[in-house]
Amino acid sequence: MxxxxxxxxxxxxxxxxxxxxxxxxxxxxxxxxxxxxxxxxxxxxxxxxxxxxxxxxxxxxCEVPERRRTRVKLPSLDVLGDVVIIRENVLGYWDPLELVEAIRQVYPRIKAIWVKELTTEEYRKPVLKLLWGEEKRDVFVKEHGLLFKVRLGEVYYNPRLSEEHHRIALLINPGEVVVDLFSGIGGFAVHTVSQKPCLVIANDVNPAAYDLLLENIALNKKKLRGTIIPFNMDAREIPSVLREQSADRLIADLPMWSTEFTQVYSEVVKPGGVLHLYRLSRDVEVLREELMSVFQDWRLLNCRLVMEYAPRAGIFRCDLVKPKDI
Structure with missing residues (x-):
């Protein structure tokens, strides 16, 4: 002992x-x-x-349990640079001190552990509480060799979308005009122009996300093959600054409210253009029926699960094509 x-x-x-x-x-x-x-x-x-x-x-x-290093099973968490974020419900079945020790055993170089209490509707900002370490808000994360600055608590960012950012970038053709309507800190936009010589209109209504978008464009400047034009405005105002039906492709990553902007999609996407629409749903077949009702004239190509969101719910990407005769 x-x-x-x-x-x-x-x-x-x-x-x-x-x-x-x-x-x-x-x-x-x-x-x-x-x-x-x-x-x-x-x-x-x-x-x-x-x-x-x-x-x-x-x-x-004393009598304390022996640490079984090979059997440490951590709860679901996100690692952003040298920071770890856990969900608040984890504290319901983990002792905070033991949780901190377990996380630090697996990630010995981290400087802070934050608890995500909720996500606000305004700008999808997470409400965070510091569990351990430095009150570190600015972190840097890497996605496929690209560097992104994230300001915790001020912007929406999900490291689990890294593969999706890369996957969409590979779908885009050289020379396309792409509108990223809810761009956040620039995940889709920066990935896209690092892969293809194209034009991306990247917009986000959150001023903090817009500022970080500018910083992330600068951070990756030497790797960019195309051009990003950033905007900080309500998505419904985007048609007023773009030529009508000029986008070959539009990315709508706003899973809870993406079907509320159908008029914008119709005004911005050219006939034959593609809409990548992200939507939260519990059932893919129910989702298909919903979209076929909302986008009656559009052609639904597919819906695929991007990531789990909650028990029995997920975020899906549905690809739709605008008819050429609209």
Missing amino acids: PLCIEVDKKLAEIIIKKLRSLKLLNEDYVIHRIGDRVLIPLKESAGSEITVDEFVFRVFV
Whole structure:
């Protein structure tokens, strides 16, 4: 059995950090919480007492679980650069201290762990609470060799869409005019012009997302083969600044409200052009019926699951073609 000290839970994080820096923390055993007290396992080299900063702790033999490194099973989480984001419901079945330790064991270089409490309707911004580490808001993430700056809590960003950004970019033909109506920080736009010499009109109503779009264009400038023209306006105003029916392709990544902009799609997409529409649904067949009702004259090519959103629900991409006689 290992040696331990017992500390108040309010001091636990500070003491653990200090013991780790002194190489006295026994990483082979789990830090164990009992009520308001925390048992912290130590290496055998510790004496009968140990002083950490101004605190003196008695060292004693304790019973704490052995850490099974190969069996650490973390909850669903997102890693953005050196930051981890977890969902709030995770704290319902994980002790916060044990969760922090488990995450740091798997991701030892992270600097912060945030809890996502909800997503606001305004700009799809996440509401975040710091669980551990630095209050780090600006992070950099890589997607297929491209670098993106994300400002946590100010913009919508989902690292699970990285493959979808790349997949859409490969579908686009050289010379196309593409409208990314809800571009966020530029995931689809930057991927597209890094792959093909084309023109992308990238728009987002969120000023913070627009600012980051500009930064991300600059960050990847040397890799861009095409041109991105950024806009910061309500999507319904986009037809007023574009030539009518001028887009070969339109990307509508606003899953909860994408069917509310059908007039914009009709005014912007040229006859024979493609609409990549993202939609939240529990059933793909129900989704198909919905879209065939909303887009009565358009041809629905397919609907494919992009990612799981919640139990029994997912975000689908549905590809529609505008008739040539409209």
